[in-house]
Each structure stands twice: as structure tokens, then as C-alpha cells.
Amino acid sequence: MPxxxxxxxxxxxxxxxxxxxxxxxxLCPFLGVSGKLNTAIxxxxxxxxxxLVSSISAYAINLALVALDLEFLRLIAYITVIAxxxxxxxxxxxxxxxxxxxxxxxxxxxxxxxxxxxGLALFxxxxxxxxxxxxxxxxxxGVGFTLALTLMAGLREKLALSKLPGVSKGAALxxxxxxxxxxxxxxxxxxxxx
Amino acid sequence: xxxxRDNTITMETFTEGLWKENPVFVMLLGMCPVLxxxxxxxxxxxxxxxxxxxxxxxxxxxxxxxxxIPKQVRIATYIVIIATFVTxxxxxxxxxxxxxxxxxxxxxxxxxxxxxxxGRAEAYASKYKPLKAIVNxxxxGLGFTLALLSLGVVxxxxxxxxxxxxSLFGDQFQPWVVMVLPAGGFLVLGTWLLLFDWIKQRQIxxxxxxxxxxxx
Numbered sequence: 001m002p003x004x005x006x007x008x009x010x011x012x013x014x015x016x017x018x019x020x021x022x023x024x025x026x027l028c029p030f031l032g033v034s035g036k037l038n039t040a041i042x043x044x045x046x047x048x049x050x051x052l053v054s055s056i057s058a059y060a061i062n063l064a065l066v067a068l069d070l071e072f073l074r075l076i077a078y079i080t081v082i083a084x085x086x087x088x089x090x091x092x093x094x095x096x097x098x099x100x101x102x103x104x105x106x107x108x109x110x111x112x113x114x115x116x117x118x119g120l121a122l123f124x125x126x127x128x129x130x131x132x133x134x135x136x137x138x139x140x141x142g143v144g145f146t147l148a149l150t151l152m153a154g155l156r157e158k159l160a161l162s163k164l165p166g167v168s169k170g171a172a173l174x175x176x177x178x179x180x181x182x183x184x185x186x187x188x189x190x191x192x193x194x
Numbered sequence: 195x196x197x198x199r200d201n202t203i204t205m206e207t208f209t210e211g212l213w214k215e216n217p218v219f220v221m222l223l224g225m226c227p228v229l230x231x232x233x234x235x236x237x238x239x240x241x242x243x244x245x246x247x248x249x250x251x252x253x254x255x256x257x258x259x260x261x262x263i264p265k266q267v268r269i270a271t272y273i274v275i276i277a278t279f280v281t282x283x284x285x286x287x288x289x290x291x292x293x294x295x296x297x298x299x300x301x302x303x304x305x306x307x308x309x310x311x312x313g314r315a316e317a318y319a320s321k322y323k324p325l326k327a328i329v330n331x332x333x334x335g336l337g338f339t340l341a342l343l344s345l346g347v348v349x350x351x352x353x354x355x356x357x358x359x360x361s362l363f364g365d366q367f368q369p370w371v372v373m374v375l376p377a378g379g380f381l382v383l384g385t386w387l388l389l390f391d392w393i394k395q396r397q398i399x400x401x402x403x404x405x406x407x408x409x410x
Contacts, residue, residue, distance in 0.1 A: 024230035179380030
């Protein structure tokens with residue numbers, strides 16, 4: 001089936017089914033950290049890394065749970081693993097880049113409650129991807145997330161310099177921008193399938 | 195952590211979730227389900243109620259056990275408590291209505307990652323007695339459900355010309371399809387926020403007699 005080739009999964013996840021703009025996953029960091037480019041890109045990369053590691057762990061856990069007939073524990077197992085991976089990233093960042101650690105602030109531990117990561121783990125289970133497909137899916141999701149965050153941050157940096165009516169400053173405007181970006185990404189819809 | 199606090203329940207405990215600290219419109223928490231499942235009113239209502247149940251149940255548990263949970267592992271513990279209740283909701287919805295289950299998709303399980311619930315557990319339930327946490331959780335849950343509904347209703351009317359699945363305008367209606375697509379979610383929520391910001395700004399202007407128009 002053409003829908004199962006690795007390159008198709010990769011491109012489909014970045015563009016046609018972008019996690020943020022088409023599937024509404026990971027909106028909290030999307031709205032929260034996209035104010036400046038130099039925090040948006042590290043945030044994207046940190047999330048992408050967590051996605052990759054949790055995708056691999058989720059694949060292994062799912063194998064174990066299916067073998068033991070304990071599928072009802074899937075959600076609890078996934079979220080626990082994700083929380084631990086986030087903790088790991090947090091400790092690494094704190095050690096190697098304290099300035100970045102401070103600028104990301106509360107949003108770093110909140111990667112745990114980033115639904116893009118849990119969503120990724122759940123979707124790859126629902127779609128019954130094998131190991132290499134899961135890995136590609138996670139990579140695509142990470143790149144797509146970083147792309148959306150970067151685009152948004154670039155737009156918001158430009159907007160900060162322009163004159164706007166007082167009412168529309170803040171979250172309302174970010175959401176409108178998100179809507180326009182999402183419209184633009186709908187143009188890719190013909191490329192892929194769900 | 196467990197300092198003695200004022201545990202009296204006032205009207206404020208309940209109503210702050212509805213308006214002053216509305217989780218969606220004011221605090222911008224739990225955005226993913228807000229935008230993803232509100233393409234019809236019935237989905238929005240189901241999602242709101244499911245989230246409310248998880249919020250209430252986990253508030254009770256967290257509030258009862260918070261003094262026994264070591265500080266270092268509290269977030270992980272809260273997440274596991276929340277995940278347990280979400281698993282229950284997931285199976286209950288699957289048993290009640292398979293159509294609804296398919297429409298909401300993975301977003302039922304993604305209630306775990308709703309930052310509003312974790313935020314409430316950390317900032318409220320762990321600090322107050324169960325009864326107060328329940329009252330506040332009820333207000334927050336209702337506020338969340340109402341916000342979801344206000345999006346779902348607008349998007350269903352504009353995007354499909356119906357409300358709760360009942361057609362409103364007859365056959366001539368040309369649906370505004372973009373409203374039920376992802377982009378519409380962003381635009382409708384943005385418009386609601388604009389409206390609320392405008393109301394708030396007008397209140398400030400009225401209270402100060404127009405002197406502090408720029409002091410937002």
C-alpha cells in the first residue's frame with residue numbers, strides 16, 4: 001500500500017496532517033512559547049526529542065502489554081514513561097544550557113501534558129505501525145511541530161512591531177494567526193491521507 | 195504544602211470557574227480538546243462532561259491524599275490518578291455509544307494531557323479540603339463545558355447549518371465548510387476572545403470614566 005511507505009508517512013505527518021495545525025495537538029506550547037524565535041526553536045527541538053524517545057518506548061511497552069494481555073493499562077504506562085523522559089530532558093538542559101532552561105521556564109515540565117506527545121504514542125498504536133514506521137512517524141511529528149512553532153514565532157515577532165487595535169493584542173490575535181496558518185496548511189491536504 | 199487554609203465555601207468558590215477564571219476563555223488551558231472536538235455541539239457537550247467527571251474525581255482523590263504524597267513525585271502521582279479516571283471514562287463512553295466514541299477518537303484518552311486538570315490538581319485540590327475542591331471543580335468543569343458548547347454551537351450552525359444534529363435552515367443553506375475544519379476552530383475561538391476582551395475593556399473604561407483607556 002502506498003500509504004505505508006516511510007517517505008509518505010514522513011511527509012504526510014509534517015505537511016498534510018501537521019500535528020499542530022491540522023490535528024490540534026500541542027496547542028499549549030504553540031500559543032505559549034511562540035512569542036520569540038529563539039525560544040520557539042529550542043522548544044520545538046526539545047519536544048521532538050521527547051517525541052522520538054517516547055515513541056520508541058511506547059512501541060516497546062505496547063508489545064509487552066499486548067503479550068501480557070494488559071491493554072487497559074496502556075494510557076497509564078504511556079503517560080508515566082513520557083513524564084520520565086521529560087524529567088530527563090529537563091535535567092540535561094539544566095546541566096548543559098542553564099540560560100535556555102530559564103527562558104523555557106514552566107513550559108519545559110509542561111511538555112508532559114503536551115498532548116502531541118501522548119497523541120503520537122496513541123496514534124502509532126491505533127495505526128498499528130511497525131518499528132521503522134513508528135520511528136518515521138515520530139520524526140515527522142517532531143519536525144512538523146518545530147515547523148509550526150517556528151512559523152508562528154516568526155509571524156508573531158513581525159506583528160509585535162506593527163500597530164494594532166488595543167483589543168486584539170494577546171491570545172485572540174495569536175489564535176487568528178493560527179487560523180490563517182492552518183488555512184494555508186490545508187493546501188497540502190491533497191498530498192496525503194489520514 | 196499543606197498549610198492550614200481557609201476552607202469555607204463561598205459562592206465565589208463555585209462561580210470563579212464560570213467567568214472570572216474560566217479555564218478556556220481566561221486562562222487558555224486545555225486548548226487541544228477545545229479546538230479539536232468542537233465541530234459539532236453534541237461532541238462538545240460529551241467532551242465537556244467527560245472532562246468534568248475526570249476533573250471532579252481526580253480533585254477528590256488528590257485533595258484526600260495530598261498530605262501523604264511526597265512533594266518530589268507529586269506531579270507524577272497526580273498524572274497517574276488522572277490517567278486512571280480517564281481510562282474509566284474511555285471504557286464507559288465506548289460502552290454507551292460507539293458513534294460518539296468514534297467521533298471523539300483519541301481525544302478521550304488525551305484528556306490525560308489536558309493541562310487544566312493537572313493545573314487544578316496542583317494549584318487547588320492539593321491545598322484545600324475535598325468538599326471545597328469538589329465545589330470548585332464543579333464550577334471549573336461547568337465553565338469548561340460551557341466554553342466548549344459555545345464553540346461547538348457556533349461552528350455547527352455556521353459549518354453544517356444544524357444544531358445538535360437537527361437541520362435549521364433547510365436545503366438552500368450553503369454550509370460554511372471551513373468552520374468545521376481545523377482553521378475554523380482557531381478563528382471562532384479567536385473571535386470569542388476578541389469579544390470578551392472588548393467587554394472587559396469597556397468595563398474598565400466605564401469604571402474609570404475613560405481615564406485609563408491605555409492601562410490594560
